[in-house]
Amino acid sequence: MRILVTVKHTPDLQSQRSFTDGRVTRTAEDGTMNELDENAVEAALQLVEAAGEGEVYALTVGGPDAVAAVRKALQLGVHHALHVSDEAIAGSDVFGTAKVIAAAVRKVHDEAPLDLVVTGMAALDGLTSMLPTALAAELDWSQLTLASALSVDGGEVTIERHLPDSHETVSAPLPAVVSVTDEANKPRFPNFKLIMAARKAPVTVWTLSDLALDPAQVGAGAARTTVIDASPRPPRADRIKVTDTGDAGTQLANFLIEKGLA
Amino acid sequence: MTIAAVLIDHRHGAVTRPALEALTLARSLGTPVAVWLGEAPSADAAAQLGEYGATEVRVVDAADARVASRAAAAVGAASGDADVVVMISTFVTKEIATRLALATGAGVVVDAAGAELVDGKVETFQTVFAATWDVRTRINADKAIVGVRPNTTHATPADSPAAATVVVVDAELPEARERIVSVEPVEQGDSVPLAEAPVVVSGGRGTSGDYSLVSDFAELLGGAVGASRDATDEGWISHEHMVGQTGTTVTPALYVACGISGAVHHRGGMQASGTIVCINMDPEAPIFEISDFGVVGNLFDVIPQAIERIKEHRGA
Numbered sequence: 001m002r003i004l005v006t007v008k009h010t011p012d013l014q015s016q017r018s019f020t021d022g023r024v025t026r027t028a029e030d031g032t033m034n035e036l037d038e039n040a041v042e043a044a045l046q047l048v049e050a051a052g053e054g055e056v057y058a059l060t061v062g063g064p065d066a067v068a069a070v071r072k073a074l075q076l077g078v079h080h081a082l083h084v085s086d087e088a089i090a091g092s093d094v095f096g097t098a099k100v101i102a103a104a105v106r107k108v109h110d111e112a113p114l115d116l117v118v119t120g121m122a123a124l125d126g127l128t129s130m131l132p133t134a135l136a137a138e139l140d141w142s143q144l145t146l147a148s149a150l151s152v153d154g155g156e157v158t159i160e161r162h163l164p165d166s167h168e169t170v171s172a173p174l175p176a177v178v179s180v181t182d183e184a185n186k187p188r189f190p191n192f193k194l195i196m197a198a199r200k201a202p203v204t205v206w207t208l209s210d211l212a213l214d215p216a217q218v219g220a221g222a223a224r225t226t227v228i229d230a231s232p233r234p235p236r237a238d239r240i241k242v243t244d245t246g247d248a249g250t251q252l253a254n255f256l257i258e259k260g261l262a
Numbered sequence: 263m264t265i266a267a268v269l270i271d272h273r274h275g276a277v278t279r280p281a282l283e284a285l286t287l288a289r290s291l292g293t294p295v296a297v298w299l300g301e302a303p304s305a306d307a308a309a310q311l312g313e314y315g316a317t318e319v320r321v322v323d324a325a326d327a328r329v330a331s332r333a334a335a336a337v338g339a340a341s342g343d344a345d346v347v348v349m350i351s352t353f354v355t356k357e358i359a360t361r362l363a364l365a366t367g368a369g370v371v372v373d374a375a376g377a378e379l380v381d382g383k384v385e386t387f388q389t390v391f392a393a394t395w396d397v398r399t400r401i402n403a404d405k406a407i408v409g410v411r412p413n414t415t416h417a418t419p420a421d422s423p424a425a426a427t428v429v430v431v432d433a434e435l436p437e438a439r440e441r442i443v444s445v446e447p448v449e450q451g452d453s454v455p456l457a458e459a460p461v462v463v464s465g466g467r468g469t470s471g472d473y474s475l476v477s478d479f480a481e482l483l484g485g486a487v488g489a490s491r492d493a494t495d496e497g498w499i500s501h502e503h504m505v506g507q508t509g510t511t512v513t514p515a516l517y518v519a520c521g522i523s524g525a526v527h528h529r530g531g532m533q534a535s536g537t538i539v540c541i542n543m544d545p546e547a548p549i550f551e552i553s554d555f556g557v558v559g560n561l562f563d564v565i566p567q568a569i570e571r572i573k574e575h576r577g578a
């Protein structure tokens with residue numbers, strides 16, 4: 001079983017997240033592997049462990065600091081780390097990012113076939129949840145998204161998918177792109193031995209030319225969308241906080257009534 | 263003339279309120295045409311789409327449009343002449359939007375709170391980073407797809423109703439690799455789905471699993487019941503009720519958080535709500551930082567009193 005996991009470098013949720021010139025401010029200190037990609041790494045490791053053989057690749061696309069995302073994946077136990085970094089990628093939209101990831105996946109797949117690409121359900125900065133679909137379309141592989149459970153058997157992958165109005169079971173032949181939700185598993189914690197090994201593990205770095213991609217196809221120039229303005233929202237004004245001394249329920253009700261909400 | 267196609271969300275044959283919101287928004291972007299996947303709409307449903315401005319209702323009765331590639335092909339067949347396609351942003355429509363964009367070259371923004379035409383280009387606005395930032399995005403491509411969040415546009419009928427001529431569109435859908443093995447509907451009863459509800463009352467770990475007060479309060483306020491992840495993980499309430507970054511994102515006019523600490527994952531799914539109210543015993547809980555009205559107190563004391571006062575007010 002050969003699996004590639006995509007991991008994005010995103011600002012820590014607990015940090016002060018911000019924009020600079022329409023782009024997310026990304027720093028080495030505040031950046032980490034997108035939390036939801038821990039579920040993707042876990043799903044891949046579990047499948048390989050269950051199969052008793054196989055390899056897991058972690059791939060990130062991003063600037064130099066993004067290497068932290070694949071280092072984290074190495075700490076969790078993936079076998080190989082890939083980092084696609086090229087200034088021309090900056091400012092890519094979902095479709096540009098999917099092109100780059102697809103080219104890297106193909107390069108690995110051409111060396112020895114992959115069975116699966118596993119992604120997170122969303123990157124906690126962009127939060128579009130569009131990348132897995134765009135990637136499956138680019139690769140022309142099966143697309144199975146939002147898996148809360150998955151299994152591979154006889155050249156097929158089967159997932160459970162919880163939508164607001166229905167629960168689905170969906171199957172498709174390999175190779176496939178599968179996105180997993182945070183319900184799919186409980187991510188493991190890195191152990192000391194792996195943390196030490198991850199520091200020294202090699203990370204393969206590719207540029208666009210290694211992937212035979214034309215820079216004009218990706219990056220800000222090719223992006224179909226551009227953030228033209230970003231500003232912090234002011235905190236809510238006139239906040240009221242009362243401590244219950246016996247009539248806070250009435251006060252709360254009066255607040256709602258005055259606002260026309262009750 | 264700009265044509266703005268709207269993928270109509272419908273349930274049991276009835277047009278949902280978010281679909282009318284999307285039509286209202288589409289009227290400001292061009293001439294709206296409705297795209298309806300499934301069995302043709304009733305005369306009433308078509309007339310309602312007309313009231314909200316739809317000049318045509320294009321019906322694609324495609325079997326098995328649950329798979330994203332097929333649904334996107336169906337929408338594409340009915341919106342080939344459209345400059346803008348508007349849909350309600352959900353996990354399912356995000357996939358349709360992505361596939362459609364790959365077929366048409368459109369630029370996509372999802373989870374938008376609104377959109378307008380500026381110099382012939384669509385610009386969208388949305389909140390990001392758990393609603394701590396406002397972002398404006400320009401769609402550079404010739405075609406635009408906008409996924410809009412429920413409750414962000416006020417649905418209003420058009421000044422004069424449009425024709426809403428029903429047109430059946432034939433679509434060749436691609437063979438899908440994916441096979442739907444089974445579908446099990448989730449029982450919703452008569453309650454409004456969480457994402458669409460104008461009021462959401464949520465309970466967290468502080469309820470200790472007793473949702474009766476939260477449900478009563480939600481019912482009184484005409485809202486839906488939400489929950490934190492801790493509560494759904496405990497199995498106190500089903501996953502469909504979870505509000506947050508990995509659950510449902512809600513933007514109701516009123517959000518009431520009962521016994522919820524306000525972790526960043528939870529805030530990401532509700533911080534853009536109109537008015538936020540919380541009840542929490544811990545004065546240091548982060549939920550107070552984003553609440554317009556916060557009560558430091560026990561929800562088991564505060565909710566019954568609030569319910570009583572509102573009933574008394576309504577009775578008066």
Ligand SMILES: Cc1cc2nc3c(=O)[nH]c(=O)nc-3n(C[C@H](O)[C@H](O)[C@H](O)COP(=O)(O)OP(=O)(O)OC[C@H]3O[C@@H](n4cnc5c(N)ncnc54)[C@H](O)[C@@H]3O)c2cc1C
Pocket residue numbers: 006007008009024034036037040059060061062092093094095097118119120121122123124125126127128129130131132225370371372390399
């Ligand atoms: C605030 C913000 C708003 C944006 N809005 C738009 C928009 O409206 N339209 C648009 O086309 N683009 C938009 N982008 C750009 C888009 O986010 C990036 O191109 C991104 O790499 C892919 O989308 P996502 O972050 O939403 O990922 P999602 O689709 O939410 O991510 C799903 C999974 O894909 C994988 N993944 C995503 N990105 C990478 C990566 N760089 N490296 C490795 N794995 C990855 C991860 O496994 C992740 O869990 C936006 C970006 C930001 C920060």
Ligand SMILES: Cc1cc2nc3c(=O)[nH]c(=O)nc-3n(C[C@H](O)[C@H](O)[C@H](O)COP(=O)(O)OP(=O)(O)OC[C@H]3O[C@@H](n4cnc5c(N)ncnc54)[C@H](O)[C@@H]3O)c2cc1C
Pocket residue numbers: 035036182465466467468469489490491492493504505506507508509520521522523524525526527528531541542543544547559560561562
């Ligand atoms: C990858 C990831 C994704 C996640 N996604 C989500 C998500 O989408 N949605 C989500 O909600 N969470 C999510 N979480 C979990 C989130 O981080 C928090 O753990 C969770 O929101 C906490 O739930 P809570 O507020 O109910 O519980 P707690 O944090 O335990 O808070 C309970 C609160 O209730 C108060 N309380 C107790 N008793 C009473 C009483 N009688 N009256 C009044 N107040 C009382 C306490 O003071 C406390 O503040 C995610 C976590 C991860 C790691």
